[in-house]
Amino acid sequence: AIQMTQSPSSLSASVGDRVTITCRASQDIRNELGWYQQKSGTAPKLLIYAASNLQSGVPSRFSGSGSGTDFTLTISSLQPEDFATYYCLQDFNYPWTFGQGTQVEVK
Amino acid sequence: QVQLQESGPGLVKPSQTLSLTCTVSGDSINKGGYYWSWIRQRPGKGLEWIGSIYYSGSAYYNPSLKSRITVSVDTSKTQFSLTLNSVTAADTAVYYCARGSITVVRGVVGFDYWGQGTLATVSS
Numbered sequence: 001a002i003q004m005t006q007s008p009s010s011l012s013a014s015v016g017d018r019v020t021i022t023c024r025a026s027q028d029i030r031n032e033l034g035w036y037q038q039k040s041g042t043a044p045k046l047l048i049y050a051a052s053n054l055q056s057g058v059p060s061r062f063s064g065s066g067s068g069t070d071f072t073l074t075i076s077s078l079q080p081e082d083f084a085t086y087y088c089l090q091d092f093n094y095p096w097t098f099g100q101g102t103q104v105e106v107k
Numbered sequence: 108q109v110q111l112q113e114s115g116p117g118l119v120k121p122s123q124t125l126s127l128t129c130t131v132s133g134d135s136i137n138k139g140g141y142y143w144s145w146i147r148q149r150p151g152k153g154l155e156w157i158g159s160i161y162y163s164g165s166a167y168y169n170p171s172l173k174s175r176i177t178v179s180v181d182t183s184k185t186q187f188s189l190t191l192n193s194v195t196a197a198d199t200a201v202y203y204c205a206r207g208s209i210t211v212v213r214g215v216v217g218f219d220y221w222g223q224g225t226l227a228t229v230s231s
Contacts, residue, residue: 001170034217036154042156043203043221044146050214087154091207091215095169096156 002026002090006099012107018073021102023088028068032092035064035073038101039084047086048073078104109133111204111222116187118228119198125227129204130184137162137182142207144218145178145189147200155200159207160187194229201226 003026013019023033031051036044046055048064051071061076075082083106088099114172115127129143136143158168158178166178175191191198201224208216 032215038154038217042164043205043224044218045221046217049217053213055216055219089154089156089217091217094167095171096159098156100156101153 001095002092003027004088004090006086006088008102010103010105013078014058014107015078015080017078017107019082019104021073021086021104022101023066023071023073023099025062025069025071025090025092029092031067031090032090033064033066034048034089034091035062036087036089037082038087044080044087045052050065073106075104093103109206109220111206111220113202113204113222113225115202115225115227117226117231119194120231121195121229122193125189125194125198125229127202127204127225127227128186129188129222130186131206132185134206136180136185136187138208138217141215142209143178143180143187144205145220146203146205148203148224149197149200157189157202196229199227199229 008087016106033051038044047058054062063074065072085101085103087101110132112130118126124125139162141157142161145157160166175192180187203224204222205218206220
């Protein structure tokens with residue numbers, strides 16, 4: 001199975017900060033990666049698909065980049081509602097695998 | 108508006124079978140371009156993909172669950188189901204159902220609609 005390694009596992013940031021989360025795949029997955037946001041006690045929400053495509057309704061401060069094995073999720077200006085846990089997911093081949101998550105906390 | 112709702116027993120005894128159902132409203136479950144999936148989250152842990160079934164009937168499962176799982180679709184009821192056999196305490200988790208989308212223009216979109224999740228506890 002493809003291993004997805006996210007970093008950092010957690011970070012502390014302030015409103016207005018630029019936040020970057022990375023995800024590395026154990027093999028080439030082309031651009032077949034999504035990013036999800038999960039707030040405590042709720043289902044995950046799709047933010048980015050195919051590495052860099054913003055899902056409908058998601059604020060433009062979220063962006064994704066990368067291909068092959070290295071990917072990045074960037075929040076250009078952190079908002080209060082963005083404090084959550086973020087996961088990457090490779091859907092290149094089965095079994096689909098998630099990263100371990102990055103918790104974004106209030107500094 | 109597409110909505111998914113999980114249902115099933117909250118408590119299952121070890122070695123028994125966990126059966127969960129996801130009821131889909133607001134869209135057709137037998138339309139092409141979708142895959143219907145189960146994802147779980149053990150307490151305090153990350154997300155784990157369990158399995159998916161396509162409109163064609165093709166199903167794919169996480170090999171970590173070996174041969175214990177089955178995902179099926181009942182188009183007449185706009186439902187899809189998860190069956191997990193021989194459960195242990197390690198199967199205690201919140202189980203989410205989700206819709207995945209594939210389009211000609213956008214390719215694989217991913218899980219764009221989710222249920223709210225249902226906690227299944229394995230305990231005697």
